[in-house]
Amino acid sequence: MNVDVDAILDTLKDGKTAKTKASLDKLHETLSAYFDSGARDFSITTIGRVSEEDGGVGYQSIRATANKHYRDLVEAWAAKAKTTTKKPPVGPPKRMSQDHQLLERIDDAAVRALFGQIIRERDRYRSEANMLKNQTQMVIDKRPTTYSEPQSDASVELLPSLKGICSDNEIKALHTVCTDEWLEKLGFQANKLGQVKDEFGMEILPRGFLTGLKKILREIDE
Incomplete structure (x- = not known):
């Protein structure tokens, strides 16, 4: 001009x-x-x-x-001078990207606008993905979502208190069974293993019976 x-x-x-x-x-x-x-x-x-x-x-x-x-x-x-009164940019002008160079080759304005929108969307998603890569620390929780009790070979069974099951007379009777006087009166003998035998050596009560019964009675007395 x-x-x-x-x-x-x-x-x-x-x-x-x-x-x-x-x-x-x-x-x-x-x-x-x-x-x-x-x-x-x-x-x-x-x-x-x-x-x-x-x-x-x-x-x-x-x-x-x-x-x-x-x-x-x-x-x-x-x-x-074919310019304006605005301050010109400092540095070399930006080169047109390859995508925009391809857009310039499309003669149809509608098609060019469509492809331009696709390129802008792609650039936006790419920018967001890069931002997430740089700023987000992903933590993977490998802990189980449900709790399972560890398996054990030995099982523990809690017995209810005998005080709520047996009467005082019944508990007293169990104490009597464990005494040497009562066993001798019947002609029975007890060994250290908790086994009870008669005078002929025949087993009346199996091993562990008296020792187990005494442990239970001690729990009641405490």
Whole structure:
């Protein structure tokens, strides 16, 4: 686009004071030299610094609300340079990705828009997956969900108290059976294994009977 900056300058000077016209001419001269140098940073910050160094209006004067004519002149020169008054990005421009290069080859606008949406969705899911990989620590709980009691070869059976089952007379009778006097009266003999035999050596009560009975009675007495 061919921009006639001289014509724009004349329009901006129309109705202005002599001092403002002189400032516009000086800024116009500075912008012309800046343009010819090949520079393309026409941001207000940069032009304000360059203009002030050249003896013209500075950044504060150009950006002042009442001095729109200065900014209009800078914008005219920026348009002539095919740029804007925004600060250009620092560093080399980003290369177009391969996906977007492929999109540019699709002539049908509807198909191009559809594939563009698919690519954006893919990139979003990929970004979320990478975020989860970097920020989430996964803990796998290998503990059993149900508790099972450990198996043991020996089983323990709890017996109810005899005090709630036997009467006092019955408990007294059991004590009597365990006494040597009662056994001798019947002609029986008991050995250390808890076995009871008659006078002929015949087994009356098996091994462990008396010893087991005495243990039970001790539990009752405690």
